[in-house]
Amino acid sequence: MAPNAPIELLICDCDGVLIDSEIIAERYLYKTLAELYPVAELERVMAGTFGLQTREIFARIEAHFGKPFPEGFFQRLHDQVHDLLRSEVQPIPGVRDALMRIDLPLAVASNSQSESVAFALQRCDLVERVNRGVFGADHVERPKPAPDLYLLAARTAGVDPRQCLVVEDSSTGASAALTAGMQVIGFLGASHIPPEHGETLRRLGVHHLIRHMDELPELVGRLHAAV
Structure with missing residues (x-):
């Protein structure tokens, strides 16, 4: 982030x-x-595919x-995963409390369809x-790793991308945010994250990593104060 660009x-x-x-989703796939x-x-074929998009x-x-793949495979897979997520998915531990403690406007930018994101916000009580x-x-032609989703979020909020702070877990999403000119916090606490993923994010240019959501408010505060 450029000097004198406060997080907004x-x-x-x-x-x-x-x-x-x-x-x-990964287990069912x-x-x-x-x-x-x-x-x-x-x-053997699946080894090393963490962080790749499903189509890859x-x-x-x-x-x-x-x-x-057999005819109808992708639609059946989509429908089954959709149903599983609706019935089984849980919020990341502590995420609601952490976000309620941060005094910044909040947007969500996801490679999922907006309908699925709306459901997630309801499940987390974050609407x-x-x-x-x-x-x-579904809001952009080029989802992550292209920066378009993050740039759209910043533009809609009327905020310079350099004044945006992003929380991401994947290398795909981190790359998108960094390309957009934003600062990134890497979250390593989801169940699917492999032990070496922190180093992968660091190599991309992510300088701040957390493993638990209760670390987020203090880190955001420090980054805000450091400007």
């Missing part, structure tokens, strides 16, 4: 920051793929096994707290 807007990702959803392909070989994982699997907009992948 906090922007949170949704999946893996507000709700612990990624682990549910693996279970479904294991019904189609040999498990041992599938494990599908492309890797399709290229490796040399055959297309009233998010007072600068909810932005989903």
Whole structure:
């Protein structure tokens, strides 16, 4: 962040920051793929795919096994994951309390569809707290890792991107926010985060990492005061 650019807007990702959803989706995806392909070989293909978008994982699997997915596969997968998330997903521990303690306007920018983000906010009891907009992948032509979602959030709030502070869990989202010119806090507390992910985020240029949401208010306060 440039000197003398005070933080005016906090922007949170949704999946893996507000709700612990990624682990549910990943487990069901693996279970479904294991019904189609040999498990041992599938494990080798899936190794190192953390942080990739789902379409990139599908492309890797399709290229490796040399055959297309069955007809209707993607729609069935989408519907099942949607239903599982509605019934099982839980808020990230402490997220509501942490965000209520931060005296900054708040927006949410997610690669999920805006309908799914709205559901997540209801599950976390954060609907009233998010007072600068909810932005989903359906709001832009290029979702993360492109910076468009974050730039849209800043523009809608009337805030310079350099004055935005983003909380992200994924390398895809962190890259998007950094490209937008924003400062990023990396959150490592979701169930799907591997132990080495902090170093991955640091290599991207994320200088501040937390593992528990109760660390967030104090860190935001320090960053705000340091300007």
